[in-house]
Amino acid sequence: EMLAGPPVLQAKNGSQTVPFAPVDSTAGKISYSFALTVNGTLVQGEYQFLPFQISDVAGNEATATVLPGQKFTVDSVAPSVTSAITAGKSPAIYRAGEFVTVQFTVSEHLDPATMKIRLNTSPWVKMPCADEGENTYQCGTERALLSADRPEGGTGVLLELSDVAGNVGYANTNVTLDYTAPPVVDSRASPSPAGIGKVLTYS
Secondary structure, three states: OOEOOOOOEEEEEOOEEEEEEEOOOOOOOOOOOEEOOOOOOOOOEEEEEOOEEEEEOOOOEEEEOOOOOOEEEEOOOOOOEOOOOEEOOOOOEEOOOOOOEEEEEEOOOOOHHHOEEEEOOEOOEEOOEEEEEOOEEEEEOOOOOOOOOEOOEEEEEEEEEEOOOOOEEEEEEEEEEOOOOOOOOOOOEEOOOOOOOOOOEEO
C-alpha cells in the first residue's frame, strides 16, 4: 500500500551507524530506493541493516524486519604489494629471446585477470599473471624479448592492482635489458717474438 514517505534506513558496523539517503522522498509511493556514498569516514568491514519503521498514509505504523543476509561490506583500501618484487633471475638482466618474470605478494587475494602488469618498453609488453597461492602471484612477458624492445638498460615493470571493490593500487620495480654483445676493444700477444723458454701470453 501507499506509504506516508520513505522510512529512515540505517546500517551498523560495530559502533558506527550510517544513514542511507532516500533517492526520492515523495509521499504516497509503495516502494523507495536508498543510496549511500562510500567515503573514507566509514569503518571497514561488514554492515548489517537495522530494522526500520514504516507508516502508511492513514497513519498506521509497523516495524520492518530486515531479511537475513541483507548486509554489505565496505572496502576502501587499495591492494598493496607486501613483499619485495623479485625477478625470475639474478641479477635481473635479460637479453633478446628471454622472458621477463617477476613474483610478489599482495595484501589481499586478487583475480589475476584484473591485474595490469607490463614491461615499460616501447611498445609495452604485457605480463599475464598466475595465482601461486597465499596472495602470491607470478607474472611473465607474453612473448620473448626482441632487440627492438626499447629502451636498453634499466626498464620499469609497472603493476596496477585492482580488487573486487574497485580499489586500485600501484607498484613498480626495475629490470635491465641488455642486447649488446661485449666488444673486444684490445688484444695482444706477449712477448713477441718469443724465444725458447719464454712464456707466451695472450690478452
